[in-house]
Amino acid sequence: MTEGAVSSHDRLYIGGDWAAPAGDDRIEVVSPVTEEVIATVPAGSRMDIDRAVAAAHAALISNPWASTTLEDRIALLERLRDLLVKHSDELAQVITEEMGCPISQSRAIQVVNPVRILEGYIEAARQYPFRSVRRSEHGQALVLREPVGVVAGVVPWNVPLSLTMQKLVPALLTGCTIVLKPSPETPLDAYVVARLLEEAGCPPGVVNIVPADRDVSEYLISHPGVAKVTFTGSSAAGRRIAELCGQDLRRVTLELGGKSAAVVLPDADLDLTVEALRLGSFRNNGQICTLKTRLVVPAGLQDEFIDRLGGMLDTMVIGDPRDTSTQIGPLVSERQRTQVEGYIEAGLAEGGRLVRGGGRPDIDRGWFVEPTVFADVDPDATIAQREIFGPVVAVIPYAHEEEAIAIANNSTYGLNGAVFTTDLERGLGVARRMETGTVELNGSPAGFQAPMGGVKYSGVGREFGREGLDPFVELKSIGVPPAIADSLA
Incomplete structure (x- = not known):
């Protein structure tokens, strides 16, 4: 994709075909770098959703998918994995163009993690008890x-x-079977996935993709033909989806927002800590729900910590995300930038000490915000409580360990967190007391076999590993005579 080029898609992927949409409405994909339209896709209608759900239902009960074995399904996904790897650079460039992630991170994260997610689920499925005998x-x-349906x-x-892989796989x-609804801001990578699914031999109707x-x-979420909804997004949207699903007792998994705390203990290696926060707090231009945006630091180390954090940020190039040297690109949309700037204003109004950033970099076009650091932040301040979803962090000083844990837990969110210390046993003790779904000790990732999800306003249910398969199955118990129990195990 070159600057100024418009790539139009005229069809939806429904029932294994590239189907004409029922209506004429279009979704414009706007570059966060140039602020220009770079592509358009059909805006799916209710009629399109009806067709997609009907195709998914038909595939569930009548086409070869209904009688596939686990090995058949794994074989399809392994072919998809190979195609994702083969087309990884194309996908990285598409994601950078549509939402502004620096290309180096798109190549290292945005297209690598989907393959890891796919492989992790396959590993979990091979060990999953799809059938067992209980006596x-x-x-x-x-x-x-x-x-489940x-x-x-x-x-x-x-x-x-x-x-997409977290839902589809x-x-x-x-x-x-599944109906995928990509975001209006980023539908283009989903079109690549549809093409690759075709090439992998996905049976008709098993996967349907409708931007809307x-x-x-x-309408999709509340459709009577849908048995389960899996959603990732904001807590506000998650509450609305839970409300809609609750009306019909429809199953739902929600992976929602976060305001994750990184607790820096007094004995922490500050160089290791700050380097871990390069991606731990600022990757994808601050637009990741698991980022550590509350940095809980001993009061006596706050100034030294901020100096080192600033030194690290000095090495992060802000600019065109298509440039391989860039580490901080634009936010996804003008609306998102306006929201982030509103939080920065709130931080200033509520007495936060701005020690870095707070404005826009000297770049002519694009929805950029400077990496921004506030110090001496009150734990109850807006910027310490609300998910900002931009490159903004709040440094919160504490006097003792109990206070640090209390600050970390002083949140309506509980998705992720971190502890930094050279005393690993002490760090584990702090991690176990943090009210959150995942904690990373000294920047160590949990991997894709560990369940991932949140508590409080950060969601319902888990993804990854065996626990990530549980929401997609319905349990059935069949009482059997003792004589055949052994043969069924």
Whole structure:
């Protein structure tokens, strides 16, 4: 894609075909760098959703997908994996163009993690108890884990390919079919995925992809033909989706926002800590829900920590995300930049000490915000409580360990967190007391076999590993005579 070029897509991927949309509405994809339209795609309508759900339902019960074995499903996904690897640079460039992630991070994260997610789920599926026998003195049962049905997967714009894989792969491995709804900001990578699924030999209707705006998305989520919804996005949107699903007792998994705390203990290696925060707090231009945006630091180390953090930020080039030297690019949209700047204003108004950034870099075009650091932030301040989703962090000083833990837990969110210390046993003790779904000790990732999800306003349910397959299956118990129980195990 070259600057100023417009790449139009005229079809939707429904029922294994490139189908003409029912309406004429279009979604414009706007470059966060040039602020110009770089592509258009059809805006799916309710009629398109009806067709997609019907195709998914038909595939679930009548075409070869209904009788596939686990190995058949794994084979399809392994072919998809190979194609994702083969087309990784194309996908990286598409994601950078549509949402502004620096190309170096798109290549290293945005297209690498989806493959890791896919492979992790395959590994989990090979060990998953799709059938087992349970015995007791009162009877014995064949326990089956069967596909829950048609899944609606709603994908946000910040890491679109990774989150597409988080929805699509467990659905397919468990025998479900899916209607994917990519974000209006980033539908282009989903078109590449559809093309690769075709090439991989995905049966018709197993995967359907329909970009759509909010009202049509709600129609999908509440569609009577949908058995389960899996959503990643803001907590506000998650509450609305939970409300809609609750009306029909529809299953739902929600991976929502975060305001994650990094607790820096007094004995921490500050060089290691600050380097871990390069990506831990600022990757993808600050637009990741698991980023550590509350930096909880001993009061006596705050100034030294800020100096080192500033030195690290000095090495992060701000600019065109298509340049391989860039580490901080633009925000995804003008609306997102306006929101982030509003939080910076709130930080200043509430007495936060601005020690770095706070404005726009000297770049002619694009929705850029400087990496911004506030110090001496009150734990209850807006910038310490609200998810900003931009390159803005709040440094919060503490006097003792108990206070640090209290600050970390002083949040309506609980998605991720971190502890930095040279005393690993002490660090584990602090991690276990943090009210959050995942904690990283000295920057160590949990990997894709560990369950990932949040507590409080950060979500419902888990993704990855065995726990990530559980929401896509329905349990069935069949009482069986003792004589055949052994043969069924």
